[in-house]
Amino acid sequence: MKKVTSSRISQLLFLALFLVLFLMTEYRGSDRIVAAVNGFFRANPLTAASTMLAAREYQPLLLPGLLVLVAALFLGRFFCGWICPLGTILDLVTGRIRKVGALRALTGRAKYWLLLPLLTASLLGVNLAGLFDPIALLLRALTFFFHPLFGDTVRGGWRSLYGVMGERRDLLDPGYRLLRDYLLPFRETLYPLAFLSAFLFMLILFLERYERRAWCRRLCPLGTLLGLVSRLGPLHRTPAKLCADCQACREHCPTSFDRDLLQMDECILCLECSLRCPSQRVRFRFAGSCPQVGPVMERRVFLGGLVGGVVLAKGFRFREPAAQAKLLRPPGVRDEDDFLKKCVRCGECMKVCLRSALYPAFFQAGVEGMYTPLLVPRLGYCEYNCTLCGQVCPTGAIPDLGREEKQRQxxxxxxxxxxxxxxxxxxxxxxxxxxxxxxxxxxxxxxxxxxxxxxxxxxxxxxxxxxxxxxxxxxxxxxxxxxxxxxxxxxxxxxxxxxxxxxxxxxxxxxxxxxxxxxxxxxxxxxx
Known part of the structure; x- marks a missing residue:
């Protein structure tokens, strides 16, 4: 049996914290939500970077994300190997690897082709990073698909049990109340983009069949951003290359040994190579700059990424006038452009909406508005005394207002x-x-x-x-x-x-x- 490492314990604890906060981001009879999963977004460097670039101003709510980015300068991609809930899920579901390196030729520098256009578009005022942010991808899959499916399945099963139990069904009531109060979603609704959200999440899991941490190595914009910063830091591994007489690190490392030289911008600091080294040679030390193979990215990738960002910012902003007439945003949102710059598309506001009024946009607000919250009055309405959506918004795109102030919005x-x-x-x-x-x-x-x-x-x-x-x-x-x-x-x-x-x-x-x-x-x- 494999030894449980410190990084794995940290991963499991943060995954448990993520799930607990996810369940607490819910209406449970109180008009205040004391803790929400938005803390993961506020500590997310990609959210902080893209939002501040788009808004062109400092956002105090996102200070934790900047601190994590600074920490990555000294600790590398520790967030990916110790904290990220999606990375933990990938590690838990990874089975036997069928084709090691099979995706290398397919993706190449795809992670830079994804990150650079997103950051460039943000600089030009179009924030699309939330569409590909790993925490947002996971949260949308849970909010729009898996959690409602779980709630519908449990409620249906409980109704069947009530029918079977007959007059003794009251014996089951305490169990149902426990599930209802702590696990089941308050809203019983279907979301427009539920299957797309689940498909993207399942696609990330599917890539694990061909390569460990394929999403993290080849595509994840958050990991790529942390990797670029870590290249400038003093942390490096010794020996930097695979040992000629062993090369066991290649088997244990989930991300970094595509080449004989460890790439610190891809290393997630799981420390598997150090803990499982049969000769006890591997160490991680702070000592000067790290040796790297080749440049960060080719010139064509850099220039192509910049051009891609300009295309994203300028080419996908068309909005259908008829759809704009019914483009209703949550209370407190006054400026549409400012809202789109700050919205991380996490879905938390939709999850807590008391009267099932908020739903994810598809193309009503153009491509740049995809997954942003829309109020659909025919399906639900904004509760006059409710302020929950502003409480859970991680970036302040929906302001957190007092009840009386919100009623006037x-x-x-x-x-x-x-x-x-x-x-x-x-x-x-x-x-x-x-x-x-x-x-x-x-x-x-x-x-x-x-x-x-x-x-x-x-x-x-x-x-x-x-x-x-x-x-x-x-x-x-x-x-x-x-x-x-x-x-x-x-x-x-x-x-x-x-x-x-x-x-x-x-x-x-x-x-x-x-x-x-x-x-x-x-x-x-x-x-x-």
Whole structure:
């Protein structure tokens, strides 16, 4: 049995921490999330570099990522071998290697062809690094596919058990409550890009059939960035080359011995070569610059990467005008370009959305907006008292606001379709949207109008209208509209998203619920 190394213990601990934080990034009955998986993104050098380059300003939230980047100067790619949860999963699933080095000819300098365009595009204001960031890839696969699938499977299995147990099913209730409160997702929903997210994750796992840590060695932009920094550092391995009488390091090393000379920009500091050296010759020391084979990258790779970044930044920014009209962002987002520069596309805001309103964009915001959060009112609405999405956003793309300040943020404005709305199109009463509007003073009101019905009989109909000065575009009106398919009232994006002025509550209509009554409702029973 192989000896458990320090690096493997560290990997397992950080993977466990990642999964625990993933489960804690969830609505569990409290309006504050005390710990979230966003800590991994804030300690992510690729997130820090790409976001600050795109925003062209220092981001205090991402200071841990800069510190990890500085640490890589002295410790090399330790993040990859000791911390990265995706790297840990790859090590755990790696079986027998069928074709050692089979991907070398296919990928070549592909990691630089991926990293350089991403950084160049970020410098030009288009931040796409989150699409290929290893932690974001793992988190999206869990959030959009595996965790919802797990929740649906468990709930379905539990319902079957209830049917089998009959009158004794109450005996199972404590077990289900334990799963519901700590493991199952709060949202029961399907995500548009779930299969794409799972496919990319499974593709990374599939590459392990041909080469250990193939993703880390050949493609990962985060590992490549750390590797470039580590080339400048003083840490190196002795002996630098494979020993002529042994060469056992080649068998144990998961990343670095493509050539006889160890490449420190590829070494993940797992220390396997040192721990398993039969002659106890291998050491890692701080002593001057590291010997390397050849330049960092060829000139054509460097220039090609820069050109690729310009193409990404300038060639994929087309946005369909019709789709832009319904491009609703989470509350607090005022500037679309600034939001796209900061959004890391992690999916955490969608995971915690209380009313299932946020979903990943495909091409609604162009290629550069892929996987960014969109509010889809027909599927869910922005809960008036909820501030969870801002709490979990790792980069501040969605600001963390207090409840009262968040309630004043403008997402869009509601507009009636009078050819579709019942009081206008069929001249019958319907004030569902007005009854559900949570804004104090009511952003949707109705007026009594005398009309002649289509049967020739005069009647008084309550026709609703929108008070633009009060509407924050939360989407509840569109969500609850009783018409099937297309709603008779829709929320559209507006350029001016200046927060609403504070308004005092207006007297409630007879029989209507209080205007601020919008409690969190647990779909499994009970309010918090």
């Amino acid at each position: 403008v997402i869009g404005k509601a507009v009636f379709d009078k050819n579709h709305c019942l009081p206008f199109a069929k001249r019958i009463d319907c004030i569902v949207c007005e009854e559900h509007c949570p804004i104090p003073g009511k952003a949707i009101r109705s007026e009594r109008v005398e009309l002649t019905g289509f049967d020739g009989v005069k009647r008084v109909v309550q026709q609703p209208y929108v008070v633009d000065e009060l509407c924050n575009g939360c989407g509840i009106c569109e969500n609850v509209c009783p018409l099937e398919g297309k709603a008779a009232i829709e929320v559209f994006r507006v350029k001016d998203r200046t927060p609403l002025k504070e308004v005092s509550p207006a007297p409630a209509m007879p029989g209507a619920p209080p205007p601020d009554a919008s409690p969190y409702t647990d779909p499994y029973g009970g309010n918090s």
